[in-house]
Amino acid sequence: MTTTTTLNPEYNRETDEFYLNMGPQHPSTHGVLRLELKMDGEVINEATPHIGYLHRSMEKMMENRTYMQIIPLTDRLDYIASMSNNLAYVMAVEKLMGVVVPERAQYIRIILVELQRIASHLLGVGTFAQDLGAFGTPLLYCFREREKIIDIYEEVCGNRLTYSYFRFGGVARDVPDTFSDMVQKYITYILPKINDLERLLTNNVIFLNRTKGVGVISPEQALTYAISGPNIRGSGIKWDIRKAEPYSLYERFDFDVPIEKNGDCWDRYKVRIEEMRQSVRIVEQAIKQLPGGEINALKPMAMRYPKPEKGSVYFRTEAPRGDLGFYIVSDGTDKPYRVKVRAPSFSNLAILPELMKGLKIADVVAICGSLDIVMGEIDR
Amino acid sequence: MVLHDYGYVGIFFLAGVALALAALVTAWILRPNKPNPVKLSPYECGEIVKGSGWLQFNVRFYLIALIFVVFDIEALFLVPWVYAFKYMGIVGYVEMMIFIAILFVGLAYAWRKGALEWH
Amino acid sequence: MALINKVPIVLEKVPGGDFLLTQIDAVLNWAKLSSIWPMSFGLACCAIEMMATGAARYDIDRFGAGVFRASPRQCDLMIVAGTVCTKMAPCIERLYEQMPDPKYVIAMGNCAISGGIFQYDTYSVVKGVDQIVPVDVHVAGCPPRPENLLHGIIQLQNKIRKGTIKDEPITIR
């Protein structure tokens, strides 16, 4: 397909279309995503994403493992927010088995999941700013704050990135007694740091020129492409699963759902910053009301080898990247018959070709960063 | 032996060339040389290259490059003039203003001709 | 081969040449090992730990390896951080080939070493990156802690320190 330039009648020449692979190994595709770009000079005519470079056949593996052996697999789906994956999977199986989780365990879960949301958004905002040319400074600030959250996780469940801390019926072990003042110290530490990050980035002229008005997603587009999380709230749709279908104890905490109106990259970034503040509010209230009591409803044997009766369940939660759902079909044995993971980044990425037409190649980087996708849960 | 002023410039020039050559030669001596077809194939993020780079581009890229070169050289000439500004009277000043005016006419022409439009 | 590899042949004839040879080796190896430039090439969860190693707290720059270059042309070290899938395998091979010599590979994480947690019931995972590229250092862990990766880089530096220009190992291709 050739396009003619409108520069000057005398210079009217056809120009050829240029194929470019923003391939699997690229600093700003946030993992192994390949974007095949058909370009006229610098302007993109068509962008087709190719995924599957990290397809680890997880759903096939899950059919041959007991329910508990699947928990470490769910850590590696969205490896930036593995606590939220654990929560979604474990609550799905609990709903299937009809287990009521004790209060203390639910509070611990909510505190850890909201801290995970802060850590995930920190990494998302940090890499987004890094891709737009703010090389180093915001990323290192965000990683410094994130390392402090990881210290809390190491204290609680011993691992930095893949926790497998939740069990059916509660949590694996009780939190150490230094837990509450570590979290308390972190809350007072993080709020001014989020303001610093916002002061550094939000009204920065270069940041504005690169993100304002770029990659606008209209509400209808957002709904028909089923995008979720900060991306849909950036387009003005006030929808958060923690408010729409409150699971666990979310109706006890008051927090509001930040939305922005015109759905460009800048607004998605601002929604993420605001969501961090809301998560801090939730953790603040949860840590004050953290009750005593036992941390697991099931006896150890029942916890490790659950045998839910025949049936199927679809359960979804609000992961940092959006609507993370688990569809589990059980046939009464100790292994699930089928587990389907509804990954938010999968449909968040599907909207990419629609946004790319007519933009320049630099905008590809901005949009890909603002959608905050993770290849682990796209390719499963 | 009194070296004329230009002698010093000559030595300075030779030293520059010698340094550059030294870097190149040591690299040429030290680096292993194991070419193979895949290594010589163009790098495209790990994929096989599709289509080719040798194709007709939009002419605006070339025009912008040319205009940049012209005004870059202008800046080059401005630098020594700025340093010597104190020792030159009004003559130096007027001379440079004429030079800038000529280039300004060039810019106006390019702008009028539409070489700066991007779409 | 590079010109430097012909120097030992001359040096052997000269008395005390071996001493000089070891000094040349020391200088060359020191230059190589104190600026290993890794390629930013994260596949899965280990990539996040690699970024954490590059960040402020664990600071890979102390070992001269903090400059994560995007293109293989400017890298000496390929850190395979994550699960190698069958669709990605040809790309990894091509990237390894396109790196200039001398080049090294660190297999970071159990998935890159031997398929790790994705060993059984998987149809699309390559069980270990050493089936594709020659691996110099294996860094175990799932994901390995940043200290493990730093330890891996130190081991790689020790390996480079023992290199010599006398009989350049011919990499069988």
Add this chain to the structure above:
Amino acid sequence: MNQLQLDELKKFFNNISHGEQSNSYIVPAKDLFAFTQYLRDTVDLTFDYLKSITAVDYNENVEVVYELYSLKLNISITLKVALSPGDLKCDSVSSIWAAADWYEREVYDMFGVQFNGHPNMKRILLEDGWVGYPLRKNYQNKDMVKKPV
């Protein structure tokens, strides 16, 4: 949608029966398209959010599962379409919800269900030349080692 609304639905589509859960319906393949069109377009229903399309291989039939959600009513429903393993054909809903494009490509990639009317019916996760559909229960692959229990 409680029992009352199902009877009202039956006026339009007589052979829709109730699934085992509260909000799940078993829909025959031939009027799936019309039913989903109806679900999305009627003003008081507006199931405008397609959560996911997936499939389950029950050996005697392959069941394609549609998860829908209406932001307005804040209700989720599940549609199940049973396909015989012989001819895995189904209507594509990608013209109703654009998200279905990739979902259906993934179901085709993993189960081999052909969605007619789909703009770009190709594999999405596996290489194009891959043989076989991995998530089918009868999928054989020589380098897939069974986990020793």
